[in-house]
Amino acid sequence: MPKFKPVKQYRISEEIVEQLKQSILLGEFKAGDKLPSERELSEQFHVSRAAVREALRSLEISGFITTRQGATGGAFVTDLTFQNLSNAFLDLFLANKISIPEIYQVRVFFEPEVARLAAKNVTPEYAERLKQALEAESDPIKSLSEDVDKKTAVHFILAEMSGNHFYESLVKSLMGLTKKIVEEVNPDPHVMHPAGMHRPIVEAVLSGDPEKAAKAMEEHAIEFGKNLIKIEKAYREKKSFQMS
Amino acid sequence: MPKFKPVKQYRISEEIVEQLKQSILLGEFKAGDKLPSERELSEQFHVSRAAVREALRSLEISGFITTRQGATGGAFVTDLTFQNLSNAFLDLFLANKISIPEIYQVRVFFEPEVARLAAKNVTPEYAERLKQALEAESDPIKSLSEDVDKKTAVHFILAEMSGNHFYESLVKSLMGLTKKIVEEVNPDPHVMHPAGMHRPIVEAVLSGDPEKAAKAMEEHAIEFGKNLIKIEKAYREKKSFQMS
DNA sequence: TTTAATTTATTTGTCAAGTAAATTAATTAT
DNA sequence: ATAATTAATTTACTTGACAAATAAATTAAA
Numbered sequence: 033m034p035k036f037k038p039v040k041q042y043r044i045s046e047e048i049v050e051q052l053k054q055s056i057l058l059g060e061f062k063a064g065d066k067l068p069s070e071r072e073l074s075e076q077f078h079v080s081r082a083a084v085r086e087a088l089r090s091l092e093i094s095g096f097i098t099t100r101q102g103a104t105g106g107a108f109v110t111d112l113t114f115q116n117l118s119n120a121f122l123d124l125f126l127a128n129k130i131s132i133p134e135i136y137q138v139r140v141f142f143e144p145e146v147a148r149l150a151a152k153n154v155t156p157e158y159a160e161r162l163k164q165a166l167e168a169e170s171d172p173i174k175s176l177s178e179d180v181d182k183k184t185a186v187h188f189i190l191a192e193m194s195g196n197h198f199y200e201s202l203v204k205s206l207m208g209l210t211k212k213i214v215e216e217v218n219p220d221p222h223v224m225h226p227a228g229m230h231r232p233i234v235e236a237v238l239s240g241d242p243e244k245a246a247k248a249m250e251e252h253a254i255e256f257g258k259n260l261i262k263i264e265k266a267y268r269e270k271k272s273f274q275m276s
Numbered sequence: 277m278p279k280f281k282p283v284k285q286y287r288i289s290e291e292i293v294e295q296l297k298q299s300i301l302l303g304e305f306k307a308g309d310k311l312p313s314e315r316e317l318s319e320q321f322h323v324s325r326a327a328v329r330e331a332l333r334s335l336e337i338s339g340f341i342t343t344r345q346g347a348t349g350g351a352f353v354t355d356l357t358f359q360n361l362s363n364a365f366l367d368l369f370l371a372n373k374i375s376i377p378e379i380y381q382v383r384v385f386f387e388p389e390v391a392r393l394a395a396k397n398v399t400p401e402y403a404e405r406l407k408q409a410l411e412a413e414s415d416p417i418k419s420l421s422e423d424v425d426k427k428t429a430v431h432f433i434l435a436e437m438s439g440n441h442f443y444e445s446l447v448k449s450l451m452g453l454t455k456k457i458v459e460e461v462n463p464d465p466h467v468m469h470p471a472g473m474h475r476p477i478v479e480a481v482l483s484g485d486p487e488k489a490a491k492a493m494e495e496h497a498i499e500f501g502k503n504l505i506k507i508e509k510a511y512r513e514k515k516s517f518q519m520s
Numbered sequence: 521t522t523t524a525a526t527t528t529a530t531t532t533g534t535c536a537a538g539t540a541a542a543t544t545a546a547t548t549a550t
Numbered sequence: 551a552t553a554a555t556t557a558a559t560t561t562a563c564t565t566g567a568c569a570a571a572t573a574a575a576t577t578a579a580a
Contacts, residue, residue: 041571043533045333057370069560080535082326085561089289089330093337094367102543103559112371116364123338126301127356130441138442141389142382197374198382285542287562313531324564329532345532346572 044079048087051077056096056109063111067097070107114201118208125209132213132264136257139206140250143187146203147233147249150193151242161189162234170227179221180211186230190237190249213260217267224259288323292331295321300340300353307355311341314351358445362452369453376457376508380501383450384494387431390447391477391493394437395486405433406478414471423465424455430474434481434493457504461511468503 055061067073070088074081088107091097095116097107124130150158165185173179184207191203214224229252236244299305311317314332318325332351335341339360341351368374394402409429417423428451435447458468477496480488 045533071560082329082536083534085326086330086333088561089333090337093334094363096367099561100543101541101561104544105542105560107561112367112373114368116367117361119338120360120364123340123356123360124358124441124445129356130445134440134442137440138386138446142386145385196378196381197368198378201368201374202382289562315531326565327563330562343532344572345570347530348573349531349571351532 043086044077044083045086045090048073048077048079048084049090052087052091053094053096061109063109065109067107067109114204117201118205121205121209122212125213132261133257135206135209136253136261140253140257142199143203143253144246144250146190146194146199147237147245148242149195149199150190151237151240151245153193153195154238154240158189158193159238162186162238165189166228166230166234169230173221176215176218176221177211180214183225183227183229184211186234190233193237210260213264217264219263219267224263225256229256287330288321288327289330289334292317292321292323292328293334296331296335297338297340305353307353309353311351311353358448361445362449365449365453366456369457376505377501379450379453380497380505384497384501386443387447387497388490388494390434390438390443391481391489392486393439393443394434395481395484395489397437397439398482398484402433402437403482406430406482409433410472410474410478413474417465420459420462420465421455424458427469427473428455430478434477437481454504457508461508463507463511468507469500473500 052061052067061067068076070081070084073084077084088097088099091107092099095112096110098110099105099107121130125132125135165182168182168185171182187203187207191200194200232248233245233252236248296305296311305311312320314325314328317328321328332341332343335351336343339356340354342354343349343351365374369376369379409426412426412429415426431447431451435444438444473496476492477489480492
């Protein structure tokens, strides 16, 4: 008996999404380019503006375009970043599909490898950036958000130094998720992550010692992870106490 | 000087997305539940159906709901899965933001750890599932897609056995991406991934030897990765030759 | 009394045609 | 030259309709 596949009926907006996405991926629209206006698109596709707009919302959520209102506005192609990955992780976390301990088990395992790779790839430029990022960690704290960004910088630079965009995306996503959690919990920054915690990592990387760098990163990740788990747990208990 | 934050104007559809998302995350709508119909939502929010529909498209892309037409249709809350993560990886790959070698560098590093964890968590049920999955790999090949699924099964089970949903999501996403690539390249399945390749891994896991399991997985990942990179490169060159 | 065909109700999918609001460019008045 | 006004473009949003899918209820037929 011949095996037929079920015929799936697609929405018009989905068809539009596919065509625009392909066009973007093929480079027919490059980052920064403006797509035709909604009215033009609806004429070209022979569909209503509503269908076009639903398609644009989908492309926006997927990170392919951003839209601006006004005379010079429209839908602009964006350079795809790790942002969606980050959003996906965040949603999984918020939906209780992955826990902080699980995230940190993974991070403790792979970020030492990132540091190891970074230590094998030190250039004067990277060295300078690492030093400056380390310096900036001791700046007076103006806001929690800014402080978190500064404490995150070293991790970002090391991730770039790994030379692997996948590791880079993972690190940036996880740091983004961590930032969200930290900002929600709103702890004392000095307790959560004292300045200078990254010094041993940076020193090991700069000395070009991969194993030492990996070890330093592992210790840091373990310590910070323990800290975060503890503080977040206390926060959650306090919150559920307030609600009862 | 006081530091004011720029006031961001949000779209109505974004506001709706936020409210519905929060409601779902708070468990006010559980997986399987039906959201109110578009007309009801537009009345409750005091907005037009078009705005509601744009919001629903966003929630759909984010993996929170699926929609069905008809009398018993509507927007149904779904159990959030790794699917979005997988889509995010796929888009990054299609947009040439991460390459196959980069993906495989990461996979070669972390999947041995998954095997290591699995070997520490063997139960009779898991053992049975692993054996059956290994058996099924030798079934006559009916279609490439089905064959890939069978060769993927062992990896999925080991990922579950790791007891870490993050690892599980990563493995499933990467296998999903690999499947897409394999189906595009459409190689000879026997060459791409001969049956029995997973036997050493499964045997090591079942014997409860974490280090042996990790080693076996590493060797497998390296071999398969090399294979995939080679075959995909040949495919890409052939394709660009055809186009010129 | 089943069974088949038809009708009805509900819900999403789509369209058309508009108004509102944001934003920039062009024009006019000062 | 500067400021104020007007015009033009584009997205944001609304309203009100009809089409299509789907399941339940009803009716007709065997």
